[in-house]
Amino acid sequence: MDDLARSDRPAMATAWADDAACKGRLDLFYAPHAERPPARARREAEGRRVCSGCPVQEPCRAHARSQLELGLWGGENEEERTEAGFPPAAAPTPSVRRSHPLAS
Secondary structure, three states: OOHHHHHHHHHHHOHHHHHOOOOOOHHHOOOOOOOOHHHHHHHHHHHHHHHHOOOOHHHHHHHHHHHOOOOOEOOEOHHHHHHOOOOOOOOOOOHHHHHOOOOO
16 A cells, blocks of 8 residues: 555545534534533434434444544444444543544
């Protein structure tokens, strides 16, 4: 594999993000600090509503599973991914939101 093919790989892997229904709505998909369970349930319900009509729900979910992501991706939260055998890799950091493919 040449250098160009290697450098294009991350962009190609998340090309689906351009068509995501949630683009720019990270507030629905990542918990704010000290979020209480009732607030999380409301936030995730709204996020799932957005995901349910999204044309890229499956590649989004697959990305979250392969990258062991935190948050709600493709209508699935980290507990559901853990139950499916894809636990998150680490605790969230402030840079998680800034580097997310759907941030803009």
